[in-house]
Amino acid sequence: MDEEWSITRLAKASGVTVRTLRHYDAVGLLPADRLGAGGVRHYAAASVLRLQRILLLRDLGLGLSEIAAVVDEEKDAVEALRAHLTGLLAERRRVERLVRTVTATIAHLEGERDMALEDLFDGIDPARQAAHEAELVDRFGDGARQHIAESRRRTAGWDRARADEAVAEYEAVEDAAVELIEAGAAPDDPRAVELMDRQYRAVGAFWTPDRASFTGLGRMYADSPEFRARYDAKHPRLAEFLAAAMAAYAERRLD
Missing domain, CATH: 1.10.1660.10 (Multidrug-efflux Transporter Regulator; Chain: A; Domain 2)
Incomplete structure (x- = not known):
């Protein structure tokens, strides 16, 4: 080197x-x-x-x-890398199981093979999902349980294309937010507020937030280590920008 x-x-x-x-x-x-x-x-x-x-x-x-x-x-770079490798290998095994599950599910839906009910959930981490849901309840109270149930109802009939579309919309909003940050825009800039209208509609595909829950959702983006890591990967100010911009939007346009 x-x-x-x-x-x-x-x-x-x-x-x-x-x-x-x-x-x-x-x-x-x-x-x-x-x-x-x-x-x-x-x-x-x-x-x-x-x-x-x-x-x-x-x-x-x-x-x-x-x-x-x-x-x-x-202290020891080699030992540190070995520890990282152990974690990466475990994550790779989890993702490989998910790939097999999704591939088999597609084949099942297309009539190419039968699939046992238990196999539908192979590789899915219920503990991770439960942790996210518990965090929402902690932040927003019992009302969050209704949002979670609403989200499950709305997405129950989604196919892979619809799910990919929803993810792509979140990605597009995040990329546009990074452009605003790079341009020096403040979170309450009119352009940021308009972008958060798009964010609100993206969230609305799953559940309908009010002023408090939309503001709280933005704060969770900044405070949750898992969400924070995702946004830090795009821009070191993105998580805080989204949190502040969502709060500004909620204050101006939501009840």
């Missing part, structure tokens, strides 16, 4: 934006090893390996504060 990497080269190789690397430096997660001409950040080989560990942990669903605690305590 080369002895030193510029921030531009490191961003290109890792797929992380220059802005994100600057943020990691600012919060002390990945400090630059030196500043070159014009203030350009440069990173030594050890820092490049540290970034790899950061990204591995981020992919496992940890938030930035949790990642910092882990990498700061790691």
Whole structure:
């Protein structure tokens, strides 16, 4: 490995934006090893390996504060990578089971094979789903149980294409939010409020939030480590931007 990497080269190789690397430096997660001409950040080989560990942990669903605690305590890079590998292999096995389940379900629906009821749920983690639902109830009270039931009713007849469409709409809103952040827009900017109308309609495909629950949902995006990791992967300010923009939208347009 080369002895030193510029921030531009490191961003290109890792797929992380220059802005994100600057943020990691600012919060002390990945400090630059030196500043070159014009203030350009440069990173030594050890820092490049540290970034790899950061990204591995981020992919496992940890938030930035949790990642910092882990990498700061790691003494042996090889042992740390072995621990990451164990987690990745476990996740790969889970995903492979889900792939087999979905593939078999498609074949069953197309009449190519019969499928036992129990096989429909192979690889699905009910504990993870239950944890998400419990978090919603903790945040929004018993009313969240009605939202969960409503969501299940609305999606009961969805096929794969409809589910993919819903996911794509969330992705599109997030990408548009990143563009607003990069353009320097505030969360209460009219453009952000209009974008959150689209977010509200995306959520509305599953359940109908009011002012309090839509605001609370945005706050959960920022506070939940699993959601936070997803948004951090796109932009380090995305989770907080969405939370604030959803609150602004709810205040102006919802009861």
